[in-house]
Amino acid sequence: xxxxxxxxxxxxxxxxxxxxxxxxxxxxxxxxxxxxxxxxxxxxxxxxxxxxxxxxxxxxxxxxxxxxxxxxxxxxxxxxxxxxxxxxxxxxxxxxxxxxxxxxxxxxxxxxxxxxxxxxxxxxxxxxxxxxxxxxxxxxxxxxxxxxxxxxxxxxxxxxxxxxxxxxxxxxxxxxxxxxxxxxxxxxxxxxxxxxxxxxxxxxxxxxxxxxxxxxxxxxxxxxxxxxxxxxxxxxxxxxxxxxxxxxxxxxxxxxxxxxxxxxxxxxxxxxxxxxxxxxxxxxxxxxxxxxxxxxxxxxxxxxxxxxxxxxxxxxxxxxxxxxxxxxxxxxxxxxxxxxxxxxxxxxxxxxxxxxxxxxxxxxxxxxxxxxxxxxxxxxxxxxxxxxxxxxxxxxxxxxxxxxxxxxxxxxxxxxxxxxxxxxxxxxxxxxxxxxxxxxxxxxxxxxxxxxxxxxxxxxxxxxxxxxxxxxxxxxxxxxxxxxxxxxxxxxxxxxxxxxxxxxxxxxxxxxxxxxxxxxxxxxxxxxxxxxxxxxxxxxxxxxxxxxxxxxxxxxxxxxxxxxxxxxxxxxxxxxxxxxxxxxxxxxxxxxxxxxxxxxxxxxxxxxxxxxxxxx
Amino acid sequence: xxxxxxxxxxxxxxxxxxxxxxxxxxxxxxxxxxxxxxxxxxxxxxxxxxxxxxxxxxxxxxxxxxxxxxxxxxxxxxxxxxxxxxxxxxxxxxxxxxxxxx
Numbered sequence: 001x002x003x004x005x006x007x008x009x010x011x012x013x014x015x016x017x018x019x020x021x022x023x024x025x026x027x028x029x030x031x032x033x034x035x036x037x038x039x040x041x042x043x044x045x046x047x048x049x050x051x052x053x054x055x056x057x058x059x060x061x062x063x064x065x066x067x068x069x070x071x072x073x074x075x076x077x078x079x080x081x082x083x084x085x086x087x088x089x090x091x092x093x094x095x096x097x098x099x100x101x102x103x104x105x106x107x108x109x110x111x112x113x114x115x116x117x118x119x120x121x122x123x124x125x126x127x128x129x130x131x132x133x134x135x136x137x138x139x140x141x142x143x144x145x146x147x148x149x150x151x152x153x154x155x156x157x158x159x160x161x162x163x164x165x166x167x168x169x170x171x172x173x174x175x176x177x178x179x180x181x182x183x184x185x186x187x188x189x190x191x192x193x194x195x196x197x198x199x200x201x202x203x204x205x206x207x208x209x210x211x212x213x214x215x216x217x218x219x220x221x222x223x224x225x226x227x228x229x230x231x232x233x234x235x236x237x238x239x240x241x242x243x244x245x246x247x248x249x250x251x252x253x254x255x256x257x258x259x260x261x262x263x264x265x266x267x268x269x270x271x272x273x274x275x276x277x278x279x280x281x282x283x284x285x286x287x288x289x290x291x292x293x294x295x296x297x298x299x300x301x302x303x304x305x306x307x308x309x310x311x312x313x314x315x316x317x318x319x320x321x322x323x324x325x326x327x328x329x330x331x332x333x334x335x336x337x338x339x340x341x342x343x344x345x346x347x348x349x350x351x352x353x354x355x356x357x358x359x360x361x362x363x364x365x366x367x368x369x370x371x372x373x374x375x376x377x378x379x380x381x382x383x384x385x386x387x388x389x390x391x392x393x394x395x396x397x398x399x400x401x402x403x404x405x406x407x408x409x410x411x412x413x414x415x416x417x418x419x420x421x422x423x424x425x426x427x428x429x430x431x432x433x434x435x436x437x438x439x440x441x442x443x444x445x446x447x448x449x450x451x452x453x454x455x456x457x458x459x460x461x462x463x464x465x466x467x468x469x470x471x472x473x474x475x476x477x478x479x480x481x482x483x484x485x486x487x488x489x490x491x492x493x494x495x496x497x498x499x500x501x502x503x504x505x506x507x508x509x510x511x512x513x514x515x516x517x518x519x520x521x522x523x524x525x526x527x528x529x530x531x532x533x534x535x536x537x538x539x540x541x542x543x544x545x546x547x548x549x550x551x552x553x554x555x556x557x558x559x560x561x562x563x564x565x566x567x568x569x570x571x572x573x574x575x576x577x578x579x580x581x582x583x584x585x586x587x588x589x590x591x592x593x594x595x596x597x598x599x600x601x602x603x604x605x606x607x608x609x610x611x612x613x614x615x616x
Numbered sequence: 617x618x619x620x621x622x623x624x625x626x627x628x629x630x631x632x633x634x635x636x637x638x639x640x641x642x643x644x645x646x647x648x649x650x651x652x653x654x655x656x657x658x659x660x661x662x663x664x665x666x667x668x669x670x671x672x673x674x675x676x677x678x679x680x681x682x683x684x685x686x687x688x689x690x691x692x693x694x695x696x697x698x699x700x701x702x703x704x705x706x707x708x709x710x711x712x713x714x715x716x717x718x
Contacts, residue, residue, distance in 0.1 A: 589714065592641055599637060 004078040010041040011123035022113025034116035042092040077133035087130040094256045097455040102248040104452035122148035135184045135194045145258045152249040153242045165241040172238040176228015183221035200271040219279025230262030233290045243305040247350030256339040263319045267328045284324025291317030295422035300530040304349045307430045327404030328479040329472040334397035340466045341385040344459035348379035355445040364441035365434040371445035374453045376435045381460040387424035388498040396467030417497045424501025432509035625666035632659035646708045
């Protein structure tokens with residue numbers, strides 16, 4: 001026993017301590033509890049992994065039976081294998097850096113203890129999610145991180161837009177979770193167990209489904225869950241709105257860890273997907289479509305956090321493309337590097353927003369590299385990493401995905417390359433707009449404190465060098481590498497696309513600053529279409545949300561509830577009252593009228609008696 | 617039997633009872649109503665005794681005694697109530713003793 005349970009238990013204890021008594025504690029005490037619990041968690045992860053060594057086999061610890069019903073036994077079981085090890089390291093290390101950063105970022109905000117309590121709770125659920133050894137326990141973590149996401153998006157609960165964004169995230173995720181739940185039912189139906197070990201061993205014995213079958217259906221339903229959590233088409237709409245939360249939340253939950261849970265889940269279920277190639281094709285298509293669409297939308301956004309949010313959606317699409325091409329390890333690799341550079345982009349954006357007292361509009365930034373040099377340099381590291389400039393981290397992982405996509409279907413490779421060019425363009429557009437040119441806003445920018453810049457520096461190092469963590473090699477025993485030669489030409493093409501994107505951004509926003517506006521004016525309707533995000537939110541609103549709300553209020557509320565249920569109750573009451581108002585007349589209170597009733601009653605009884613005698 | 621047939625007794629009893637009922641329903645004075653009730657009780661007594669005599673059984677007589685005892689007790693209680701009502705209200709009209717209503 002290595003006491004795996006301690007890994008999630010530390011943040012849970014931190015949550016309880018801060019949540020219960022943090023209100024009265026000093027900021028230093030809140031910091032100590034929140035950061036300390038994550039540090040302990042990280043140390044315990046390192047100790048565990050050191051003790052487990054090369055992890056040739058999955059290490060499972062079974063603690064107790066959660067519940068048992070008939071044939072179904074669900075245990076509180078935690079497991080560590082190579083995939084989980086990668087996730088544990090990413091979650092705890094990036095999580096720790098963002099926790100430290102948040103000390104500086106949240107220092108002026110109200111609800112300080114509440115923020116860190118939620119953050120620790122999130123860490124608990126996320127660690128539970130990646131360590132769970134069965135589908136149901138994983139689902140607990142899955143829902144738990146969704147809850148924390150909801151709580152933290154709506155952190156500024158006095159702002160109406162924040163609470164509606166929280167609701168949107170929660171409701172859209174419920175739609176995906178419905179699919180996840182159905183998939184779990186089907187898995188129990190098909191395999192008689194929810195244990196990863198049992199299910200995957202049984203799935204390995206099944207033939208590959210050439211046409212749609214049970215495994216394909218399970219795969220598609222799991223994809224629905226993953227699409228909700230990881231913001232894929234058609235459920236991606238919640239993630240850009242989720243930027244209403246504080247920026248450390250965007251970095252930790254909505255960029256680095258929680259939104260990658262869907263990617264992790266599909267990689268975890270690889271034994272199911274390899275036997276359902278149809279479902280895997282859908283994964284690739286959804287991922288590619290999301291990557292392209294979100295990258296295009298990201299081109300025209302003016303809110304720096306929205307640019308990075310759409311970038312996150314797009315990069316998650318990349319990961320799905322990798323998974324769908326059968327290169328699970330490439331998807332996970334990109335998950336890891338993305339966690340580094342996207343967390344850094346968000347934290348850098350947070351540092352900029354902090355410097356400008358809350359300004360998020362790129363059009364009111366500019367020239368910040370003189371005012372916030374550390375932020376500028378670190379964000380630049382993230383930008384070259386995400387753009388896929390060799391030899392930085394994003395290059396390695398994106399390259400692995402694109403090669404796998406080319407092996408899977410060449411047209412997917414070309415679409416991916418085009419997206420890589422778009423990615424390079426929109427990221428450098430944001431960098432150039434924010435840090436080059438002259439300052440266009442009314443504030444006095446200032447560099448952030450060291451407690452914020454040090455995590456930036458650490459993440460910058462990871463973004464630059466993270467590509468040399470050879471995640472695919474480490475995961476080889478679990479996910480055999482896809483065959484296919486390493487084609488140098490394909491690599492050159494993708495690098496060229498990135499270079500083209502960067503130079504175009506340089507041309508449009510630094511060398512010839514008026515060019516972008518003229519181009520936008522020339523392409524009026526196209527620009528407006530992209531600027532308004534293809535009106536997807538409006539279409540969903542018209543096609544789904546409003547019919548649902550109005551149908552509910554017209555049919556379910558006015559028709560069924562007010563009309564049928566209330567109506568039935570009211571009618572029964574009214575009829576009883578009417579009958580009573582007639583019967584009441586008998587109860588006159590006058591003895592003689594009662595006596596008269598007795599008389600008439602006996603006369604009637606006698607008459608009936610006499611008549612019946614006569615009839616007989 | 618001495619020649620008076622049973623039906624005569626029963627007819628007399630029915631007539632007396634109907635008179636009692638009519639008096640109970642029609643008269644307003646409590647005392648008259650009270651006397652009407654006595655009339656009804658005695659009409660029933662008459663039919664009991666008549667049947668008892670006819671069937672050569674003693675049960676009817678016994679019932680009659682019980683009814684007479686109850687009637688005596690009822691008369692004592694009833695007159696006491698009537699006295700109390702008259703002292704408080706100064707009237708013996710049944711329709712006017714209705715303060716429990718509404």
